[in-house]
Amino acid sequence: MIPIYSLKEAEKSILIRKSIVNTPVTPQINDQIITIFGKSLTPQEVVKRIINDVIKNGDVALIEWTKKLDNTDISNSIEVEVDQMETALKSIDAKIKEVLIKTRDRILAFHKKQPISSWTTNDLGGSLGQIITPIQKVGFYVPGGSAPLPSTVIHSVCPAIVAGVEEIVIVSPSPISPIILATCNLMRDFNLRLRVFQIGGVQAIAALAFGTESVPKVNKIVGPGNIFVTLAKREVYGIVGIDGITGPTEAVILADRSADPELIASDLLAQAEHDFLSIPILLTTSPDLANMVKNSIEEQIIKLSRAEIARYAIENNGGIILVTSIKEAISVINDFAPEHLSIITRDPQEILPQIKNSGGVFLGESSCEVMGDYIAGPSHVMPTGGAAKFSSPLSVLDFLKITSLIALDTKTVKSIAPLAELLARNEELTAHSEAARRRV
Helix, strand or coil, X not given: CCCEEEHHHHHCCCCCXXXXXXXXXXXXXXXXXXXXXXXXXXXXXXXXXXXXXXXXHCHHHHHHHHHXXXXXXXCCCCEECHHHHHHHHHHCCHHHHHHHHHHHHHHHHHHCCCCCCCEEECCCCCXXXXXXXXXXXXXXECCCCCCCCHHHHHHHHHHHHHXXXXXXXXXXXXXXXXXXXXXXXXXXXXXXXXXXXXXXXXXXXXXXXXXXXXXXXXXXXXXXXXXXXXXXXXXXXXXXXXXXXXXXXXXXXXXXXXXXXXXXXXHHHHHHCCCCCCEEEEEECCHHHHHHHHHHHHHHHCCCCCHHHHHHHHHHCCEEEECCCHHHHHHHHHHHCCCEEEEECCCHHHHHHHCCCCCEEEECCCCCHHHHHHCCCCCCCCCCCCHHHCCCCCCHHHHEEXXXXXXXXXXXXXXXXXXXXXXXXHCXXXXXXXXXXXXX
């Protein structure tokens, strides 16, 4: 049964944020850990062991861990050759190829609108400014599994292309789906170097962070993954940059009685089918709408290919929350800070200025979250787990860095050096103070 909560009930259950670090593994995964390591280990312990092995043994460790974890032999083919990508592109259906190209071009077009440039000013004496340059080498993690996600390649790599990243390194578990390889090949149409390696999991993150004989060390790692991949990114942060600590995908829909219950049900199910840990939530002031959505979910869910996953997610992690007012709903949203927020009310534009924390906002019934997942324009890589309170969706900015430019003229230095001297003396940094004094 699809749960309907009061706000007080939801605050004690589905609205509680859980740390990715404390996410328990399934009994099946724990059994696999015991089989491989000879004893039970926490995910963090597993991650550290694999990373240390890759640091120490390089390609040999990549080959061994891929054999142990994925039951695949990559000893002769850690890197995917260009002709394999070209063959994959030729093998996919022509209509799918056309859709991939149109999606790529639309995502590129959106990100080209982002205004970014270096600047200088002479107003403060001499020349001061910011020099904006692209990160030179970025690694992208593309999940494998039974449902390959070519959209992840497009939505992750396109902002980097616009930023001017020179070298792109893509890793994905072996064997890589032909449609993933085909999509990677479509990213090669631009003036950059793109390489693909058929490695996944913790060992792939370690290889990107530290480099091996075959895999180049990168400056930043981007892309979603399971708990082990996420913890691995967390572990190597500081050695390299990362896009963030991503948890399960989530969507909140705010709707009033004017909304179509069947559309809301389909949008919640679209979110729920991603993963057993997905978080699909409806906030509404209308008990009638809540019950109609609940009934529509029951009618639609039995027709889904991933019905088991969708039902588990919506019954255990999501549901319907009844609120007393739109104002109360907005407060819940800003506190929860969802990855995706859909506003399906009589006047969504009136509500929009009050939304402070959300990865993406989808206004009206037509702008459903699925459009954002695939082809709307912005990258679908958005902050999860409440991180929308302090971070942003993936964009061109994630692939740029700023260098401060300081070229003061002599007159300005003589006027401000005494201030620096006094501050340095106050902080008891006498060498700083003396260096400033000598400029007067």
